[in-house]
Amino acid sequence: MTRNRVVVGIDGSTSSRSALVWAAHEARLRGLGLLVVHSRFRPSYDVVFAGGFYLPPIADEEDEMAEILRVAVELAREVDAQLEVEVSARTGPPAASLLEAAGERAELVVVGSRGLGAFGSLFLGSVSIHLAARSPVPVVVVPAETPFSTVGPVVVGVDGSPHSRTAVVEAAREAVRRQVPLDVVASYTVPADLLVTPLTTGREELREAFRAQAQENADEAARAASAEDDDLLVRTHVVEGPPAEEIARVADPASLVVVGSRGHGELTGPMLGSVSQHLLRHARWPVLVTHEH
Missing domain, CATH: 3.40.50.620 (HUPs)
Structure with a gap:
């Protein structure tokens, strides 16, 4: 079709x-x-x-x-x-x-x-x-009263999941259409119980391991985005914090935010991930949700 x-x-x-x-x-x-x-x-x-x-x-x-x-x-x-x-x-x-x-x-x-x-x-x-x-x-x-823009960057959240990879490709194409940079956001959080339990040793090493995985996700996404167009400017942001909040923080000047319908740790089936839901309910910019098939 x-x-x-x-x-x-x-x-x-x-x-x-x-x-x-x-x-x-x-x-x-x-x-x-x-x-x-x-x-x-x-x-x-x-x-x-x-x-x-x-x-x-x-x-x-x-x-x-x-x-x-x-x-x-x-x-x-x-x-x-x-x-x-x-x-x-x-x-x-x-x-x-x-x-x-x-x-x-x-x-x-x-x-x-x-x-x-x-x-x-x-x-x-x-x-x-x-x-x-x-x-x-x-x-x-x-969102209501939101104008179409080809000025601000396109922002995409990534976590290494198949839905995230689909989102990166779609975000790259949107950035190329608008001739704007693509901002890739990979966030990580260290579970609180792993930081406070007396049995945990090497807490900074643990945090570094989470950060390294987020960096790997960001680098993989940047390579996939660049494959869509050699001239596309791709900027990566590896940050510690809740994914929805960190994507929103980077997206302040965005013309479009792109997310996958689900990420790691979500239930399977026809439902929307918590990060996507949060961004849709609180967005100040258009949010594009992709689906991995």
């Missing part, structure tokens, strides 16, 4: 407006088309089968959906009048609608970090978390 478009989910909120404009810029940068998805659902409850189901939108809702999509096309065309823009009005939960769209020739899915919060229009933080955990393609979560 040829993946030739960026998908963005909207609900009319400020956050989804930011996501729409960001997605239009990214589609132009990648030379792709843009698919705008708006989902509306009315959940109901079946007392006979004791299960939930979804009712189609009523006529007034259909008119509102059409208006939201019309305005979305205008906003996208303000970014690039030549941008190929398609729209899709769907029923059912927003996360499910976007997952469906992700499997339809999408190269990237973009969503806002928050939504309206009204019943029946639910692009909330939980939707972005759900989508980032399960999407077959990378997902970008854009």
